[in-house]
Amino acid sequence: MATQEIEKAPHAVRRRVVLFPLPFQGHLSPMLQLAELLRARGLAVTVLHTDFNAPDPARHPELAFVSIHEALPHEATSPDADIVAQLLALNSGCEAPFREALASLLLLREDVACVVVDGQWYAALGAAGALGVPVLALRTDSAATFGSLLAFPRLRDAGYVPIKEEERRDDELVPELEPLRVRDLIRIDGSDVDALRGFIARVADAVRASASGVLLNSFDAIEAPELARIEKELSCPAFAVGPLHRMCPGPAPAEHGLHVPDRRCLAWLDAHPPRSVLYVSLGSVARVDRGVFEEMAWGLAGSGVPFLWVVRPGSVRGGGADELPNGLDEGFRSRGKVVAWAPQLEVLAHEAVGAFWTHCGWNSTLEGVCAGVPMLAQPCFADQTVNARYVTHRWGVGLEVGDVIDRARVAARVRMVMAGEEGDRARERARQLKLQADQCVAASFALDNLVQYVLSL
Numbered sequence: 001m002a003t004q005e006i007e008k009a010p011h012a013v014r015r016r017v018v019l020f021p022l023p024f025q026g027h028l029s030p031m032l033q034l035a036e037l038l039r040a041r042g043l044a045v046t047v048l049h050t051d052f053n054a055p056d057p058a059r060h061p062e063l064a065f066v067s068i069h070e071a072l073p074h075e076a077t078s079p080d081a082d083i084v085a086q087l088l089a090l091n092s093g094c095e096a097p098f099r100e101a102l103a104s105l106l107l108l109r110e111d112v113a114c115v116v117v118d119g120q121w122y123a124a125l126g127a128a129g130a131l132g133v134p135v136l137a138l139r140t141d142s143a144a145t146f147g148s149l150l151a152f153p154r155l156r157d158a159g160y161v162p163i164k165e166e167e168r169r170d171d172e173l174v175p176e177l178e179p180l181r182v183r184d185l186i187r188i189d190g191s192d193v194d195a196l197r198g199f200i201a202r203v204a205d206a207v208r209a210s211a212s213g214v215l216l217n218s219f220d221a222i223e224a225p226e227l228a229r230i231e232k233e234l235s236c237p238a239f240a241v242g243p244l245h246r247m248c249p250g251p252a253p254a255e256h257g258l259h260v261p262d263r264r265c266l267a268w269l270d271a272h273p274p275r276s277v278l279y280v281s282l283g284s285v286a287r288v289d290r291g292v293f294e295e296m297a298w299g300l301a302g303s304g305v306p307f308l309w310v311v312r313p314g315s316v317r318g319g320g321a322d323e324l325p326n327g328l329d330e331g332f333r334s335r336g337k338v339v340a341w342a343p344q345l346e347v348l349a350h351e352a353v354g355a356f357w358t359h360c361g362w363n364s365t366l367e368g369v370c371a372g373v374p375m376l377a378q379p380c381f382a383d384q385t386v387n388a389r390y391v392t393h394r395w396g397v398g399l400e401v402g403d404v405i406d407r408a409r410v411a412a413r414v415r416m417v418m419a420g421e422e423g424d425r426a427r428e429r430a431r432q433l434k435l436q437a438d439q440c441v442a443a444s445f446a447l448d449n450l451v452q453y454v455l456s457l
């Protein structure tokens with residue numbers, strides 16, 4: 001292992017935590033937020049990471065970074081890869097390099113108290129366990145999603161999954177996971193059902209077999225029953241350490257270098273009245289077909305609402321890629337701003353933003369809840385359908401865009417969330433939920449409890 005560890009101070013007596021994030025924005029951000037929070041509580045932190053989508057050490061001068069120098073197959077790194085195949089390839093490609101890097105680190109340092117790996121790294125969970133070091137799993141999705149993965153064998157036996165199209169009982173509620181319906185359970189269109197089932201089983205089995213603890217980026221104000229259910233399912237302790245981005249001190253912790261935010265949009269927002277702008281972003285992974293993209297553009301045009309729209313390069317599939325459709329009128333262009341990447345936390349905190357059209361990735365969902373902004377939910381894949389159901393039906397802080405994205409529906413839903421009766425109700429609920437989240441953050445001892453636990457390992 002090349003040990004380009006960045007040591008800033010001698011840590012002779014401090015205990016060390018080694019973190020291993022999954023190399024995607026939605027996973028790196030919460031893991032690095034956790035890293036900063038542990039450091040602020042007196043622990044030394046080393047981040048083991050892949051060369052693929054490596055985090056930027058310059059943004060975290062007090063953390064140590066060590067690359068595992070993996071060599072990955074094309075399907076593990078390609079933006080066109082099927083997501084399940086990508087996760088399987090990442091796990092198998094990183095298992096040996098991770099084990100070697102961790103073994104070298106353990107030889108080099110005697111202060112390692114435990115390892116925290118992303119909950120999707122089932123292979124790393126097993127590898128760390130086999131090296132005899134306590135290992136904890138950080139789930140970067142919701143407690144509801146993680147609970148549904150743990151319940152997977154029971155759901156399969158009851159016939160709710162596997163989820164082949166012809167077998168789906170879409171609108172049926174899943175009793176033990178209410179308010180989730182069958183259609184809300186984790187799904188990845190186009191992925192092989194057996195591969196998805198195998199992945200979920202490996203993730204759940206690895207946690208059960210190897211984890212000394214599970215960390216959840218969630219909190220009681222939004223998921224108390226779901227968190228309690230997980231505690232019952234697991235034989236190791238669970239810590240609800242979220243919402244990590246709010247627990248974290250310092251500015252805009254979600255930005256860590258994979259994308260460069262276009263900060264000019266903040267000045268653009270400054271020129272708008274309070275609650276007048278719709279913020280549109282589908283996160284860092286989701287891709288939409290060209291047809292859907294065009295309907296979104298025409299729908300925004302027809303709504304008459306000012307908007308800030310993140311169109312990530314490569315996020316549109318099909319001819320014309322992410323070029324705006326021809327013929328959009330001047331009104332659209334003068335009313336809207338399109339950026340490749342936004343400083344999302346600052347955008348959501350801006351008083352000009354009246355609502356958030358989101359794919360309901362868990363980070364965006366938490367960020368929307370904590371900003372007190374009503375949401376328009378357009379889940380694309382995986383856990384996003386679970387999160388969208390909570391946004392619209394459990395917490396009542398958002399509206400669905402709907403299964404079919406067409407311009408007339410988009411325009412109507414945008415107007416509704418910005419200024420309609422349903423939107424007003426969601427805005428009031430969002431305001432109340434934000435207050436509850438603030439209270440929960442102020443009163444949370446979960447991170448202190450976690451540190452005590454780590455020191456006891």
Ligand SMILES: O=c1ccn([C@@H]2O[C@H](COP(=O)(O)OP(=O)(O)O[C@H]3O[C@H](CO)[C@@H](O)[C@H](O)[C@H]3O)[C@@H](O)[C@H]2O)c(=O)[nH]1
Nearest residue numbers: 026140141254281283284285310341342344361362363364
């Ligand atoms: O212009 C942008 C767009 C996004 N973000 C940030 O990027 C993150 C995106 O994370 P998330 O909302 O969770 O979406 P994904 O990037 O899609 O995250 C992946 O990881 C999540 C956590 O496991 C899952 O919930 C998602 O389904 C999965 O796609 C958030 O922190 C955003 O603030 C920006 O800063 N600027």
